[in-house]
Amino acid sequence: MTIQYFVLTTLDPIVVSESNATVNNQMSLDFIPGSALLGALAGRLYRELSDEQSWALFHSGAWRFGPCYPLQDNRLALPVPLSWHHQKHAPVVAPQTSQFAEHITNHAHTGFVREANTQYVQMRADYVTAGAQRIRVSRGQNTKTALSAQTGKVAPGQLFTYGHIDPGQQFVGFVAMDPQNTELQQRVTNALNGEFRIGRARSNEYGRVRIQTIEYALPEVSDEPDRLTLWCLSDCAFVDAQGMYHVMPCGEDIHPQLKGASLDTRHSFIRAHTLSRFNQKRGGFDSEQRVITRGSVLSFRLSSAVPRQVLHEISQNGIGTDKQFGQGWVMVNPAWATQSNPCREAVFCCDDIPTCGAQSLSAEAIRNLSTPLIDWLRAQGTREQQLRERAMWVREQVTTLLTYYRQARSYNHVLPSYQAGPSQNQWRRIADLLNHASDDWFERAFGRDGVADKDSDHICKASNDDYGWGIRWQGVDGFTHFAEASKSLFCNADGSAIELVLARQLLEQICRYELATPGGLKDMKALLDKQKAQSNEEVTQ
Known part of the structure; x- marks a missing residue:
């Protein structure tokens, strides 16, 4: 076979569902199957080719379209072998890295011995590079709704979700070609x-x-005198003499010259699933097939050495x-098969993938892309970031204000049944001022520097309000009162007034509860904790 490798770069989200069902929400595969490329x-090409060429390429099975697996840092990643296990509750990757931990064991190795009182967990997900690095494909979901053809409005009860592979990722695939048909x-x-x-x-x-074709070839296989290990890199299907699908192949199912080989069930790790392909010609599904799942490990005992040509x-x-659908791709005698701890050395032999000819999208290139839609999305992201920063600043200022209230009550030994500090109505006077304010709102609320309270008509006056704006306590920098402390909340570092929109947001939060009472302080503290938790959850998502 002549094998042509290529690099595939996702430009849009790719919907490759685990099932062809049209109901319920469908999960996305984490690879691109060969049937999608076919x-x-x-x-x-179909209309350009003759009937003979179309049959040879798409229907005869002589051409194979392999699955596309992730490519990262020019390194091909392949499905993790099912013979790999990790200790229960132990980390799968080394701390602060993406490298698989060295304690991972290969149970297909004939020299492996289970440790007493140790529970092992089979590894059934992710991909691994030749350097034992764990690779995960970035995936997402989009929920949409159907529109009614009669009304043009949203159809009731018609929500559906697409699972997809995210854009901006690279995969490596291949087409195995018939060497006799050079044209x-x-x-x-x-x-x-x-x-x-x-x-x-x-x-x-x-x-x-x-898609961009590349010049590449996997290294030659290695041989072992008494054992053959096959690492299933894609699903594998076998049919017995009665035409039934089965998942326990014998040596002859692998190659005609392996009649003396027998499957070692103790050192083989096989998982299987069923599928039914839709046959467009008949307008229905074919018979159900039971296939060996990718990642499975087939270990055979050999009665005699196998020629390298057979391997x-x-x-x-x-x-x-x-x-032709990409099934049956295997790696023969991979390097990890001879190791009890496969992640301490090279997992398999594989050279770096040459991507110089492929057009890859680096993170910087994606950031520099500019279209009307992308520019609008960037602007929206910047606006959302600004809103989050403003909300965080408001929470910090309100938290500081709560500290002032508690210090004032504690220093003056105010009983819980009495109010201490500016009341809700006093704060609302400032809020009303800002709703109709001009550029001098700050001076009308807190006064001018160097002008006594009796000579000014501003709102926050410490005089004649001993348990409101004028309540005093011992602060970090000496005695202070609420009028002076509150003024600092509405000032920038250089002493200038904050933006009017920030002041309005701050007062909107302050006026929610009666902070002059212990109950109001408690309610405000609960609200701030809830807002902080919601903000952290949004950032995590």
């Missing part, structure tokens, strides 16, 4: 370069990808049936 290429090879290679739409909902802002054919041609 369909995209068929849409571009068709060239046409497919040329057609692979460019933009495609794949997956579901392609007419609704989803599915756009860019090469298994690696190049794949195993099982339905290989």
